[in-house]
Amino acid sequence: MSARVLITAGASGVGRAMAEAFDAAGAQVWVADVDHAALANCPAHWNRSQVNVADEAAVAGLFADIEAAWGGLDTLCANAGVAGPTALIEDVALGDWRACLSVNLEGAFLCAKHAAPILKRQRSGAVVITSSTAGQYGYPNRAPYAAAKWGMVGLGKTLAMELGPHGVRCNVICPGAVEGPRMEGVLEREASAKGMTRDQVYAGYAAGTSMGRFVEGHDIANMAVFLASDAARLVSGQVIAVDGHTVNPDPKI
Template sequence: MNARVLITAGASGVGHAMAQAFATAGARVWVADLDQVALDRCPSDWGRSCLDVTDETALRAMFARIDAEWGGLDTLCCNAGIAGPTARVEDVDLADWRTCIAVNLDGAFLCAKHAAPLMKRQGAGAILITSSTAGQYGYPNRAPYAAAKWGVIGLAKTLAMELGPHGIRCNVICPGAVEGPRMEGVLAREAVAKGMTRDQVYQGYASGTSMGRFIEAQDVAAMAVFLASDAARLVSGQVIAVDGHTVNPDPKL
């Protein structure tokens, strides 16, 4: 794969797994992240930008720099996101709602907005947006997150229609529960909200899938590499879950 790939939130977690998978496949990789320390740990041959995806001025400068150094962009992975609050809807603070929507939805929109001209100029490109199974089924006590993750699906399907005539594809990956520090935080908060133990919440997620397990970041990364590749050249406007097959999105124990 001789591609130029930008991954937001690419210095850790799922984004870092994507970056590693693309690099292994032979792509040139650029990662954007808020965490400068994590960026400093990334391989020296990766492009790196420390920024907030809701800051359009910073994004504009990054895309200009990518264009100057690479002469274009082949794949954009809009992966930046936050979990948002875990609370009943009547207890969600408006400021927390707006922050969650801004990072998860506005961030994807802004990245696509600034990537589109580069991809249009070359007549080809792939945009991948990380949503969640919460964007397919809803998610009790996580109204801001679920709303944002449904929103990016609407964005992606619209982008696929709008940009398709320019040779640009857009697809959505919906991870299920991913093993790692971020999910551990979600488990801890939900345990408190539901009056359960961490292990009970974990088992609830796992038992809600037909395969009875969490997924690994590498599973999401492998799907991203496939969707960006020529093997998926006519795959666009699709929403693909990598979740061990969710059969009950809100299992009760």
């Protein structure tokens, strides 16, 4: 794959798995992240920028840097996100609601806003948005997160319509529960909110899929590489779950 790829939140977790997968496929990789230490731990041949995707000036500067260094961009992976609060809707503070939507939904919007002119001028490219199965189903005790992820699905479908005439595709990946530190935090918070153990919550998530297991970062990364490739040249406007097939988004255990 000869491509120039930007991955937001690319220094750890799912984003890091995406960056590694694109690198292995032969792409040039640029990772943006708020975590300076995680960026410092990335391979030296990756381009790296410390950026808060909720800050438009910072996002605009990132894309200016990319154009100056690369002269263009082939794939945007809008992957940055935060879990947000775990609470019943009446207990969610407005500030926490806004903070969750700011990073997840507004961050994807800002990156798409500043990537679109580059991609349209080239008349080629792809946008891959990381949403969640929470963007396909409800998610009790996680209203801000679910609302943001549903919004990202709508954003992705709209981008596909706007950018398609310019030869640019956009698709949305909806991961299920992903093994890793971020999900561990979610499990602990949900266990506390529901009066359950961490293992009970974990088992509930796994039992909610027909394959009975969590997904891993490389499962999502492989889908991102496919969607950015010529093999998916006519795949656009799609919302694709990588989740082991969710059959019950809120199992009671």
